[in-house]
Amino acid sequence: ITPNEYVLEQNYPNPFNPTTNILFSLLVAKKISLIVYDILGKQIAIPFESTAEGGKVYKTDFNGENLSSGIYFYRLQTANYTEIKKMILIK
Numbered sequence: 001i002t003p004n005e006y007v008l009e010q011n012y013p014n015p016f017n018p019t020t021n022i023l024f025s026l027l028v029a030k031k032i033s034l035i036v037y038d039i040l041g042k043q044i045a046i047p048f049e050s051t052a053e054g055g056k057v058y059k060t061d062f063n064g065e066n067l068s069s070g071i072y073f074y075r076l077q078t079a080n081y082t083e084i085k086k087m088i089l090i091k
Helices: none
Strands: 006-008 019-026 030-038 043-052 057-063 070-078 081-089
Touching: 006 070, 006 081, 019 030, 019 043, 019 070, 043 057
Parallel strands: none
Antiparallel strands: 006 019, 019 057, 030 043, 030 070, 070 081
């Protein structure tokens, strides 16, 4: 993927069991958080929270081994941008 200002890819595989990959990238370096939530909006995990370099593609692995089957959301957030995508865990 070539980064525009922000790119948050759909996780793969989706549905997943128990692990999936989430790819994201930024055009310029920024402090970024990638947070996973359950269907009720409870924070489950923070797979990435740091300053991300611009122009680099980041791949984070998410392990849902200790979670129940269901719909989860992951959110990419900077100081001035938020994007959310849905993923499904099937056991």
